[in-house]
Amino acid sequence: MAEILQISNLSEHIYRVRLVAPRIAKRRKAGQFVIVRVTPDGERIPLTIANASAEEGWIELIIQAVGESTRVLRDMQVGDHLEDLAGPLGRATKVEKVGRVLCIGGGVGIAPLRPIAEAFKAAGNHVTTILGARTSDLIILRDDMDQISDELYIATDDGSAGEKGFPTDIFARLLDTGNTYDEAVVVGPPVMMKFTSLKTLDAGVPTMCSLNPIMIDGTGMCGGCRVTVAGEPRFACVDGPEFDAASVEWDDLLNRLSGYDKIAERNHTCRIGTDEK
């Protein structure tokens, strides 16, 4: 059981939840996640740790209320308890002083990017951040990322915040004006990660991405989160969630992620609440 300390709305459908979790807060590192079960009959869902305080014993999760569990969580109050909270899981981001680091985040993927950018900054790197989303309301953690980053750029599909276009457009311009990067980290929807990392890799920048496959136990037992990386089956929960973007077989991941949605579509056509996907 994990008590909710704070819950607030970051944008339409995106919420920040602060939970009592002293053990996890003490040990978690950038890149790690937790498994949550909201109600006694709920599913097990993986969520990244967006922030934490070891001193105060809390962690923060950022959720997009798109599925049943995340909608129930959204409607909970301070003082309510989540049924289960387990973690921190996954391997921590490999953070070193490499020089100039580019952090690209899309949509709710900005949440896991936050601690990663913070860790790279703390390691003495120059951090350039590009955030992207459909529209300005969906740009979350803007102030946090602004504080962490040496440079911050924003792209929206409709031009309602920052520049109209995609993060890759901004990246291309930064390259054109003579900027170089030693490493890139890309976190966001899988399709965005696939196409963005193609660009960064093309520019010769080693790129890490944080994958979000379907998971159940989160400790390697079920193998549901397997992804093909460099031709080998790897388990995102234990070997990841971060991998070298150049080695990920994206189409495998995309296909598996859409599996249960396709089944649900076959069974009935109700699409309430799925518009955010």
Added chain:
Amino acid sequence: MKNSPRIPMPERNPRERARTFDEVKKGYTEEEAVGEAKRCLQCKKPLCMKGCPVSIDIPAFIKELSERNFERAHDIIKNTNSLPGVCGRVCPQEEQCESLCILGHKGDPIAVGNLERYVSDRNMGGHEDTKMPSVGRKVAIAGSGPAGLACAGYLAKRGVAVTVFEALHEIGGVLIYGIPEFRLPNAVVQAEIDELKRMGVVFETNFIVGKTASISELLDEDGFDAIFVGAGAGFPRFPDIPGINANGVYSANEYLTRVNLMQAWKEGSKTPVLKGQHVVVMGGGNVAMDAVRTGFRLGAQDATIVYRRTEHEMPARVEEIHHAREEGVDFELLANPLELLLDDEGFVKEVRCIKMRLGEADASGRRRPEPVEGSEFTLPCDVFIVAIGTKANPIVSRSTKGLETNKKGNVTIIDDWGRTTRDKVYAGGDIVTGAATVILAMGAGKDAAKAILHDLGLNED
């Protein structure tokens, strides 16, 4: 010497049971149990005990049972086995105690497993608090599967304060997520765990040793005197064939976890599972049998085992193979999947296999299966389940300095008692041996408990 036939345990009708999760074997009546117990010869030098990995005093409990002293029979079993309801159901008795029974030479051996189950079920939940006086030591256990529970029970019975850490939200490990209700009802596991709780064992769920806290932290900061690692095998293995990452392909662990732990078979369950019409399972062990029979229970038209050797080499229990056959499972023996063919939405629709024949014996002494050229065939398949074993889970070894593992990643033990290369750290079960049976894991948990007691100066051998 009269040798009357064994009294069989009644079973549900195959056609009816193949569509429900109710337990297949119904249990003895009192008369059946006592009648079977009376067949025991009460050998002076009982061979059956030699076949039992946890050395239950089998003749003694059967004698009490034959005299209708049900509680005393239970106490005798419990003295060495904290999970008799589980063992009575899932132990391969035919290879252990029962295989050595003298009665087996000229007829049927005593049904030790059935009797153990009867005694356990009859006494379930009926006992008072059994907490022992504290000896002032505390031990942590990583993993609440059979190895961890056996270790916990043995230590708690001797006054050690035990905390069991479990990564999942429910206690029981493979007994809960892996073995289906029709073979081992979760309620039986729960009752045995409740008894451990009454003995004072503390359970902490959602706690991943190596992640939520390291072994060093548990020993140095939380003050545990020793820790037993019974983390299970972990990682499922997958064959390297095209299509293995398609939708509709599960490891047996994932499939069974969705169904058993997350109850995906129930109407309105929040955890989905693909309910196929044509379920194909790759493998020939007990887990493969559990998966294929689960496929039927989720509504499959046909459910098929594909196994690359013959039935003779199948690692599954004879009883499980028999039950599967009775329920209508098809067996494609001497066959191996080559490729999964997908539909245009990325779901598996067919599995292409090849016929095999047995060649020369390999290092394991079993004849190596070889493909028969030109013998490819396809089976319709919308759910493909892989049950070909597991690899070691690296979470504990990666996070623990000084804990050596072997080439396969399993934790190395330096003696027969589960001592590892790191002081105060013990290990047993699948994390040491690779995938094995419930009872072998329990035996390892119990042996480690003995070593812990000895090393803590608590007078055990």
